[in-house]
Amino acid sequence: MSELVGRVLSLIGIAFALIGLFIVQGISIEFPGIILGGLGYYFGLRSQDRLGQILGGVAIVLCVVSIGVSGLEDPPQ
Numbered sequence: 001m002s003e004l005v006g007r008v009l010s011l012i013g014i015a016f017a018l019i020g021l022f023i024v025q026g027i028s029i030e031f032p033g034i035i036l037g038g039l040g041y042y043f044g045l046r047s048q049d050r051l052g053q054i055l056g057g058v059a060i061v062l063c064v065v066s067i068g069v070s071g072l073e074d075p076p077q
Contacts, residue, residue, distance in 0.1 A: 006043025006052035013037035013059030020066040030070075033063040 016033030023029065037059025044052025 002043045003047040003049035003052055006040045006047065006049060007055055008040075009036045009043065010040030010052060010055030010059045013040060014055065014062060017059060017062035017066045020063065021069060023070070030063045030067050033066075034060055037063060 013033040013036035016029050016036065020030040020033065037056045039056075040059060041053055041056025044050070044054075044056055
């Protein structure tokens with residue numbers, strides 16, 4: 001059961017990262033994506049679910065990249 005929870009949390013984190021790429025001020029949506037990706041990774045690690053771990057890692061990396069891209073699109077003034 002925890003492997004399913006981990007996968008779902010990771011997929012929601014990935015969705016937040018992809019939404020954040022298209023929103024210029026999307027940093028507020030990407031922080032929950034990082035948290036959900038971390039929780040997905042934790043549940044995947046706890047249940048020995050390799051796919052859950054990979055999805056959690058992908059969610060975290062995509063959220064960080066999305067934060068960087070939104071920072072490049074709208075530089076501070």
